[in-house]
Amino acid sequence: MATRHVASGRSAVLRAAENYVKWDPNVTTRSAVSKLLDCSTNLDGNLASPGSLELKSMFTGRLKFGTAGLRAPFGPGYNCMNELTVLQTAQGLLSYLKEDVANNVKEKGVVIGYDHRCSSGFTDYDLSSKQFAMVSAAVFASQNVPVYLFPDLVATPLVPFATTRAGAACGIMVTASHNPKDDTGYKLYWGNGAQIISPHDANISRHILENLEPWGRECEGWGGDFGDAVQRVSRPTGEFAGEYFERLRTSLCSDFEGNEGKEPNITYTAMHGVGHAFTKRSFEAFGLSPFVSVSEQQEPDPEFSTVAFPNPEEGEGALKLAMEQADRVGSRVILANDPDADRLAVCEKVGGGWRLFTGNEIGNVLGHWMFKKATKGREDDKRPIAMLASTVSSKFLSSVAAKEGFLFEETLTGFKWMGNRSEELRKQGYNVVFAYEEAIGYCCGDVVKDKDGVSAAAIVAEMVVKLRQEGMTIADYLLELKETYGFYVAKNSYVKILDEQVLEDIFGELRNGGDYLQTINGVKVASVRDLTLGLDSSTEDKKSTLPADPSSQFVTFMMENGAVVSLRTSGTEPKLKYYVEAVGKSEAEGGNVAEALVEGVLNDIIKVKCRGYQLTLPP
Incomplete structure (x- = not known):
């Protein structure tokens, strides 16, 4: 193997990749980047093909920490989820928490949970949500911060519950919820048990960039085994689940005695996620007879082997097995959690078919x-x-x-x-x-x-x-x-748009330099609210009562017929989402108005048919 010479004026990509190899505690991702460096640099130490494009994609820019935390595919480099990007995120978070004297992280500690996602089934990398939780725990432990680390897979709602119950400074849940199998994520709750909002996201992002190099010799020596560091300051978490279910029973159950032994005859699916054990206990807490579980989807499965998209919102495609089983056992209702069990879909047998209720x-x-x-x-x-x-x-x-x-x-x-x-x-x-x-x-x-x-x-x-x-x-x-x-009828969906410039163009045409769209499919617009810019044409001062968020696109049209049309970009996926709702004296009347406006959204605004953009419509 040729020896790489250190050239003066090294490119930012090369410097980032070399630091990654020096800092990454995971042997599989570290080796992948090292091999790319070997075949992508010439004897002068400069980038050369064939691997340079791959290196550039890995090390040009990095994941940005936002109010939704992080969410990205498993893999090496700064644009993916791996042990180093998680380590850097945890260091930045802890650095920011140390600034918050009132929060006193060294006394209060942090709560950390994780789901079942891992990459070993579909990549050459040895990565998992559990490893990312352990890395995070080890970062906090290395600074003698108490860590409440759930010892096994946990449903997401228990993390914010445990955060407030423990009086912790923050809570971390490593999950990608209902995203495809190659993704995982990093969700952050503040000490009040709510997800973070601005300015925490920007401040954490700044601290991450200021703390990219692993702290101390113990970080360099982890090598993927983080148990010793965590054990130094770990705290028990076993009581949290019991307290959570007791709170459900005492504060949310209407009539425990009246429910006991009653058979709701419900079929339930965990959608290959972590929800089965926890939802089973919630039924027990309410005194309800057990549900019938869809066995093929009951156990946590990072391959999501029976569904293309592990999202119960997708309808019959995701719920096919549940519907078949419900028909076999005579269930009239189906309940489905998404993989991290923070969301719920509901179906009911109506006539000869299944009705999936909208959110x-x-x-x-x-x-x-x-x-x-x-x-x-x-x-x-x-x-x-x-x-x-x-x-x-x-x-x-x-x-x-x-x-x-x-x-x-x-x-x-x-x-x-x-x-x-x-x-x-x-x-x-x-x-x-x-x-x-x-x-x-x-x-x-x-x-x-x-x-x-x-x-x-x-x-x-x-x-x-x-x-x-x-x-x-x-x-x-x-x-x-x-x-x-009132008969409120909503028609919501999305189109996938991979090109960010296309999204910018669409919203630019909506705004039209301040002279916003005047009609949608012949229906007049009464007022406009633009939450990207903080504008609301219906108020006296033309300012929105909801806070502006310049980081995302979000425009709402209030129509003269009382309907509402909103368009926004997704914070986690390459989607343009649209939401249309009308109200009528009957379901048919409201539905007809909503359908006409959806047609206008697709043709007058997104212009799927005539614009020529490569858009993907949902099934």
Whole structure:
């Protein structure tokens, strides 16, 4: 092998790659980069083909830490999830936490959990969510910070619960939720148990860049075995799960004695994730008979071997096995967690087929159910009731709130906003009983300040039992609510757009230099809200009451016929998402208006047919 000479004026890519080889504790990813360096540099030490393009893709730029944390494929380099990028992230996080004197991380410690994802089945790299959790724990342990490390796979909701229960400075969950199998992620909760919001993300990102080199000799010697470092300051976590399920029973179960032994006859799938054991315990906490599990999808499987996309939102493709099993055993309801069990999908047998309720439909039903729970038999609780929903979710609960006399607020998209806002409202004396986002994320009560598919599954199952006692189904209940509060019909979907410039062009044409789109499929626009710029044409000062977020694209059109059309970019995927909702005197009337506006979104705005962009429409 030729010896590489160190050339003066080394390129940034080469310097980054060489530092990676020097610092990476994982032998498989370190060796991969080292081999690329050997075949991609000439005797003068400069980049040469054939591997230079691959090196450039690995070391030009790096993963950016945002309010959603990190999410990316497993692999070597600074644009992927690997032990070094996680180590650097943990060092930056700890450096930032040390600045926050009030948080006192050295006394409070951190909570860390992980899911089942790993790369060994489809790459040459030995990487996993567990390893990333251990790396993070070892970074904190090396600085004598107490670490509450879950010893086994854990459902995501238990991490924010444990964070507040332990009084920790922050909580880390290593998961990619419902992303494809080659991804994992790094989700961060602050000491209040809610996901982080700005400016924490920018500050952590800055500290990461200031702490790229591993700290101390112990970091250099880890070599993938982090147990000794963690054991020095580890704290027990065994009590957290028991306390979590007891809180579910005491604060969310309507009638434990009345549920005991009742058979909801529900089929459940964990979607190859971690949810089975935890949702089983939530049923037990509510006194419900066990569900029927889809055995092929029951155990954690990082290959997600029976589904192309491990996302129950995808519909029949993801839920095919659950539907087949439910038909065999006579279940009338199917519940499905996503792989990290923070979200919940619900199906019900209607006629001869299965109806997959939308996230909005279950959000509307659960919201009203939680309102009934909060007002029945709790006359001694004088706190005013409040509910929250993301701004792209249905406006149905605002109609319920207006009629029933409780507070309803919208937040920006994401539970990071709802979690932090719920804490503020509780400090003001409100009883925040429910929050949701249309992407099947639900937070019932105050056990956690994040979406929780484990508790939501038990509440829906209990609701099924109570409705059956009244001779009703979930569909019956939903129709009854619509007849009372209005027929809100939402049509939400997305297109995949890999070219960021195309996204910029589309939103640039929407804004048209400040002269925004005037009509959508012939329907006039009444006002525009642009949360990228902080503009709202309906307010006196033309400023949005919701905070602006220049890092993402988000424009909403309020139509003259009362409908709402929103378009935004995804924070984690190359998607342009659109949300259309109309309200009518019947399902058909609302649906016709919504369908016409969807047609306008695709043709007048995204222009799939005539623009010529390579877009991928969902199935």
